[in-house]
Amino acid sequence: MREYSCFDILGPIMVGPSSSHTAGAVRLGRLARSIIGGLPEEVEILLHGSFAQTYRGHGTDLALIGGLLGFNTNDVRIRDSFSFAQSVGLKFRFISTDLGDGFHPNTVKFIVFTKNQEKLTITGSSIGGGNVVITEINGYEIKLKGDLPTIITTHQDVPGVISRVSGVLANYKINIAFMRVFRKEKRKLAQMIVETDEQVPQEIIEEILKLEPIVNVRFIEPA
Amino acid sequence: MNYISFGVITVHFRSVKELIHEAEKRSIKLSAVIKEMEVEVQEYSLEQIEQRMLEQWYVMKESAHIGLKEPKKSMGGLIGGEGKKLNEYRRGTKTLAGQEINKAVSRALAVAEVNASMGKIVAAPTAGSCGILPGVLLTVQEEFNIPDKEIVDALFTASGLGIIIAQRASISGAEGGCQAECGAAAAMAAAALVEVRGGSPAQAGHACAIALKNVLGLVCDPVAGLVEVPCAKRNALGASLALVVADMALAGIESVIPVDEVIISMGEVGRALPESLRETAQGGLANTPTGKELNEKFLRKCVCQS
Numbered sequence: 001m002r003e004y005s006c007f008d009i010l011g012p013i014m015v016g017p018s019s020s021h022t023a024g025a026v027r028l029g030r031l032a033r034s035i036i037g038g039l040p041e042e043v044e045i046l047l048h049g050s051f052a053q054t055y056r057g058h059g060t061d062l063a064l065i066g067g068l069l070g071f072n073t074n075d076v077r078i079r080d081s082f083s084f085a086q087s088v089g090l091k092f093r094f095i096s097t098d099l100g101d102g103f104h105p106n107t108v109k110f111i112v113f114t115k116n117q118e119k120l121t122i123t124g125s126s127i128g129g130g131n132v133v134i135t136e137i138n139g140y141e142i143k144l145k146g147d148l149p150t151i152i153t154t155h156q157d158v159p160g161v162i163s164r165v166s167g168v169l170a171n172y173k174i175n176i177a178f179m180r181v182f183r184k185e186k187r188k189l190a191q192m193i194v195e196t197d198e199q200v201p202q203e204i205i206e207e208i209l210k211l212e213p214i215v216n217v218r219f220i221e222p223a
Numbered sequence: 224m225n226y227i228s229f230g231v232i233t234v235h236f237r238s239v240k241e242l243i244h245e246a247e248k249r250s251i252k253l254s255a256v257i258k259e260m261e262v263e264v265q266e267y268s269l270e271q272i273e274q275r276m277l278e279q280w281y282v283m284k285e286s287a288h289i290g291l292k293e294p295k296k297s298m299g300g301l302i303g304g305e306g307k308k309l310n311e312y313r314r315g316t317k318t319l320a321g322q323e324i325n326k327a328v329s330r331a332l333a334v335a336e337v338n339a340s341m342g343k344i345v346a347a348p349t350a351g352s353c354g355i356l357p358g359v360l361l362t363v364q365e366e367f368n369i370p371d372k373e374i375v376d377a378l379f380t381a382s383g384l385g386i387i388i389a390q391r392a393s394i395s396g397a398e399g400g401c402q403a404e405c406g407a408a409a410a411m412a413a414a415a416l417v418e419v420r421g422g423s424p425a426q427a428g429h430a431c432a433i434a435l436k437n438v439l440g441l442v443c444d445p446v447a448g449l450v451e452v453p454c455a456k457r458n459a460l461g462a463s464l465a466l467v468v469a470d471m472a473l474a475g476i477e478s479v480i481p482v483d484e485v486i487i488s489m490g491e492v493g494r495a496l497p498e499s500l501r502e503t504a505q506g507g508l509a510n511t512p513t514g515k516e517l518n519e520k521f522l523r524k525c526v527c528q529s
Contacts, residue, residue, distance in 0.1 A: 006261045007275065009348045009385035009394070009411075010356070010378055013282050016338030017298065017450035019350040020395055020502075050397045053503045054448030057299060057521065059341065079341045105397040105501070128395030128403075129348045197266075 012130050014073040020106050021051070021058030024126025026078065029067015030223035031134055031146045032110045032122045037218065042091040042113040043068065049105035051126075052096035061094055064108065067223075068092075073130065099123075109136075132223075140182060140191050148177055148195040150220040151205070156213040157183050157190035164211050165192065174198045189215065236260065239387055239428050239482045246424040253414070253424045254376035257383030276375045279345045283334070283357035286344045290333025297339035299449035299521055305456075306333030323362055324463050331358030331462035335455035348385045348394040351401075351450045352408035354458035356381060359412050359465050363419055377419045381411035384431050391483070392490030396443035396502040399493025401457055406438035406489065409461035409468075416469035432478035432485045433468040439485075440492050442500035444507025447518040453508055 014023040033039065045064055047055050055061050059079065066081035068090065077084060085092060099107060104125035112120040123136035134144040137152070144150060155161050162181060169176060175197040183190035200219055209217045236242045236256075246256045261272050291310055296303040306329045312318070313325035320328075331354035338344045338353050347356040360374050385394065388407045393399035413430035417423075422430075438460075446452040478485065499506030508514050 003264060004386040004389055005265050006257065006272070006379055006382035006386065007279075009382040009389060010276070011279055011345055013279060013343065013345050014350060015341050016344055016350045016353070017341065019346040019348075020397060023346065023350065050502050053505070054445070057445070057448035057504070058450065059298065074343055076341070076343070105498070105503075106395075128393060128398065129389070130346055130350075 008129060008131055012073050014130065015076055015078050018058040018060075019130040020126045020128055021054065021060045022063045022078075023073040023130040024106065024132050025060045025063035025108070026067040026071060026073045027130065027132045027146060027223045028108055028124045028126060028134075029064040030070065031067075031124065031132065031144070031220065032112070033068050033070055034220040034223065035122055035134070035137060035152075035218055036112055036114055036120060038115070039068065039088065039090060040112045041115045043093075044111040045092060045094050046097045046099065046109040046111070047094060048097060048099040048103050048107040048109070051106050051108055052098070055094070055096075065090070065092060140184070142180070142182070142191075142193055144193060144220070146220065146223045148197070148222055149199050150222075151194040151196070151200060151208070152218045152220065153192045153194075153208065153214055154216040155190055155192065156215065157187050158213050161190075161211070161213050162192065165194065165208055165214075168204060168207050168211070169194070169196065169200075172204055174200060174204070236387065237390070239384060239431065239486070242383060242387070243424040243428050252376065252380070252418055253383060253427055254379040254418060257379045258376075260383070261379070273375055276378050277371060280371060280374055280378060282343065282345050283347070284361060286334045286337045286342065286353075287330040287357050287361055289342065290337040291329065294333070294336055295340040295342070297336060297449070297451045298341060299339070299447055299451050301446065301449060301451040301517065302339055302455050303336055306330065306336055320463065323366055324466055326365075327358045327362040327462040327466055328459045330361055331355055331458040332455055334358065335458040339449070339451045339455065347381075348389070348407055348411070349396070349404045351396060351454050352404040352458060352461065354455070355405065355408040355461035355465060356412050356415070358458070358462040359416060360419075363416060367420070369419060373419060377415035380418045380427065381415040384414050385411045387483075388486055388489070391486045393493055398501065399490065400441055400496045400501055401443040402435070402438045402441040402489055403493050404443065405454075405457040405461040406435055406441055409438065409465045410434040412461070412465035413469045413472070416465060417472050420469070420473055422469075422473045426472040426475075428482045429476070429478045430469045430472035432480065432482035433471060433476070434464055435485050435489055436478065436480065437464055437468070439489060440496075442496060442507045443502040444500055444509045445502065445504050446509050446514040447521040448504035448509070449521070452517075
């Protein structure tokens with residue numbers, strides 16, 4: 001059972017019409033942008049369940065693109081986000097689909113092509129009242145609420161990585177709120193999600209990236 | 224202790240009963256317990272969280288004001304101006320439901336209309352149900368000359384109960400139908416009203432329970448998938464219901480079924496609803512001949528515009 005703040009229940013201050021289908025969609029778009037590390041070149045957006053059925057009437061499509069453009073949930077430009085996307089050259093396509101059982105009714109899957117021709121997949125759900133959770137990045141199952149600063153590493157699955165990363169954070173007096181490590185196969189590539197109480201400046205991210213077993217680090221701003 | 228400790232992890236109250244017990248034991252308001260909990264869990268100061276809630280209250284007031292003064296047609300074109308219409312009707316007239324209810328309902332409609340036209344609102348707990356809390360609290364503020372500070376407290380009471388409803392049932396129409404959105408909002412608003420009028424924490428719990436009991440099974444069936452029909456008018460229902468059950472609780476009427484059991488039941492009923500009645504726009508009013516016709520009209524409009 002998750003912990004709610006009073007402001008998860010009353011709030012956010014947002015542009016309507018739907019907290020789950022508009023505000024939640026903006027936040028999912030913003031988190032995807034943060035995971036990608038900026039504006040993608042091209043994105044295919046798969047909509048599942050209620051998102052697939054009713055996205056147009058709730059402006060879910062406008063909201064997801066608004067989020068990818070970096071707009072906030074209370075930004076009145078959301079209703080014109082398609083024309084903003086066009087002006088910055090973002091190519092996008094919406095596809096209504098069925099991702100299968102076990103997905104929340106308000107689920108979206110982004111298939112992203114970055115400016116460096118990297119392909120990424122990101123899946124997330126809008127779980128009510130504007131709250132969201134990212135459940136998958138590149139085939140790895142995760143659980144990311146996006147309300148705390150988050151570091152995601154990809155690293156060699158060797159002993160000592162966790163203590164080295166947490167050591168760097170400890171040196172800068174950054175407190176770890178939640179942490180999870182997972183992998184697909186033993187002794188190959190693994191991933192670690194570290195949610196922190198404090199903001200993590202770029203130089204710390206770079207210091208973590210310099211650690212020998214680390215392959216990649218993403219820093220995700222709360223959305 | 225304003226929280227339960229399991230080892231190193233501190234958690235929120237898990238039931239309304241625990242919340243009420245804590246408030247009664249210390250002879251403080253529910254909002255005081257909830258504010259302590261918020262400060263503890265979120266690590267912000269009391270002043271910070273009160274200020275943040277006050278800012279949300281200002282946005283609520285503004286949205287009601289805009290909706291009554293300059294109503295706009297909604298995105299889908301199905302609603303707009305109903306709040307203003309009711310507000311003008313009730314002025315200087317003896318009405319069937321009385322001044323307070325009609326004032327609250329006209330504001331609830333107005334805020335719902337602002338939301339449907341992509342204007343700025345506060346989700347309470349969701350955007351689809353955003354008219355209920357501002358509708359009743361603005362009215363009670365005017366009728367009884369209540370300062371903003373006390374309204375802010377009432378908003379904390381509402382959100383504290385909302386937290387438990389979210390954890391034990393749902394606040395999402397896609398999961399639990401309209402009972403989880405407008406129903407939850409009415410239940411939260413009823414408890415807030417009881418506190419504002421000096422009722423006991425237990426009475427706030429009864430108001431919350433009675434409100435929720437009266438909307439059990441309410442489906443989410445938005446015509447054309449828009450947050451317009453019947454959403455705005457269900458905000459009207461929620462606002463009037465909150466006022467009525469708050470009066471009942473203040474009069475000493477109790478809910479036979481305890482509030483926590485009502486909340487859990489709401490969650491169970493929500494899960495038992497077919498998907499067609501959980502925000503998919505496939506059943507209920509969305510599936511009536513007129514609902515389907517409006518849906519086709521709206522889709523045609525979308526195709527023409529794109």
